[in-house]
């Protein structure tokens with residue numbers, strides 16, 4: 001069963017996208033090929049709440065090849081690639097996702113996945129896990145465990161655990177080194193520039209780019225913006241991160257100051273209300289802002305889209321908002337993940353690392369759930385290291401090994 005936009009043309013395009021991604025996701029492809037002979041997921045239903053992109057199609061097709069019954073919905077109302085959804089549905093995967101859905105539809109799609117009674121959940125942002133914990137229709141459903149893809153989802157699931165309400169183990173895939181150091185930093189660094197360029201197609205060189213938050217995502221976005229010739233300003237609330245940004249060579253200042261001089265704003269915090277009405281009113285005429293952190297709460301998009309004198313989509317994914325003070329400012333992708341709404345999300349090579357962690361964590365839950373407690377755990381070190389070894393192999397990079405003399409030296413005092 002599926003609910004997607006479909007046509008022979010979309011299915012054909014989606015198949016080509018899937019094949020292109022798979023041919024550039026060697027680590028994941030190798031993992032799937034290695035495991036698939038024994039069909040280790042036979043008889044298991046898996047539920048996924050992830051951005052439906054070509055990279056995700058490789059993970060979902062892989063899970064199917066390992067024997068699983070697969071149900072999925074999108075990780076955000078605006079990020080589904082309809083051709084990929086149509087292709088997956090044509091392959092017998094239960095897909096509930098289409099681009100441009102309302103928040104109500106998005107919620108309905110998560111319900112449909114849970115109605116398939118998946119025993120392991122893979123989530124991006126924790127919307128599905130929260131429902132499986134607190135919605136009376138699903139809170140008694142048998143679930144062996146779950147995995148979480150992103151920082152903001154980790155924060156939410158941690159809050160559930162802190163309140164003593166976690167009812168099954170959750171593996172924090174985001175916390176794997178081979179995930180956040182690469183996906184969050186280099187993946188978002190590149191796909192954000194891609195999204196901003198597609199939305200605005202303006203010169204980045206010489207512009208003042210304000211990067212809000214200097215975590216893994218912010219570091220990647222700042223470094224790639226600098227590489228485009230922009231003058232980067234960082235805003236932070238954490239003194240250590242602020243110091244790091246300062247020593248990395250970026251200007252650091254509060255948002256109240258940055259708002260007045262920035263040309264382009266990129267929010268990367270996972271926090272709510274980091275660009276507020278008072279900042280927007282002080283921005284320069286023509287300022288462009290967008291978000292690549294969690295949800296559409298980082299920028300006051302409601303003020304921009306509902307309280308402006310007029311709002312006009314002047315280019316795909318770019319709204320011109322004429323404020324009551326007469327200034328024109330621009331919002332990318334309605335304040336939702338600009339790299340996935342205005343572009344196509346992360347490149348396949350980096351998602352291969354994240355999704356290898358995902359599939360290996362799902363296998364870990366299946367094998368170990370009886371001895372796992374209802375707690376959050378990090379990706380086991382052996383999986384993280386295996387993904388790094390596989391990634392180096394895929395990129396044909398060789399490294400040294402400690403000699404016996406060095407091992408002896410390291411163990412002596």
Ligand SMILES: NC(=O)c1ccc[n+]([C@@H]2O[C@H](COP(=O)([O-])OP(=O)(O)OC[C@H]3O[C@@H](n4cnc5c(N)ncnc54)[C@H](O)[C@@H]3O)[C@@H](O)[C@H]2O)c1
Pocket residue numbers: 150151152153180183184188212213214215216217218235236237238241268269270271274292293294295337339340346
């Ligand atoms: N768009 C994507 O594809 C993508 C990819 C990975 C992560 N994410 C999301 O991006 C967000 C950031 O992820 P991360 O891994 O960098 O997290 P992180 O925790 O490493 O970094 C977040 C940073 O924001 C700072 N911050 C918090 N409130 C702030 C405020 N009011 N002003 C300025 N700075 C503030 C924090 O101090 C921290 O340094 C999360 O919501 C995550 O889910 C998005």
Ligand SMILES: N[C@@H](CCSC[C@H]1O[C@@H](n2cnc3c(=O)[nH]cnc32)[C@H](O)[C@@H]1O)C(=O)O
Pocket residue numbers: 050051052053054055056075076124125126149150151152183187293294295296337340344345346347351354
């Ligand atoms: N549901 C949340 C999702 C946060 S997106 C952040 C996650 O998206 C993931 N991501 C980025 N690009 C892609 C892609 O192309 N395909 C699938 N997932 C992606 C990435 O791993 C990252 O951790 C929301 O709507 O705000």
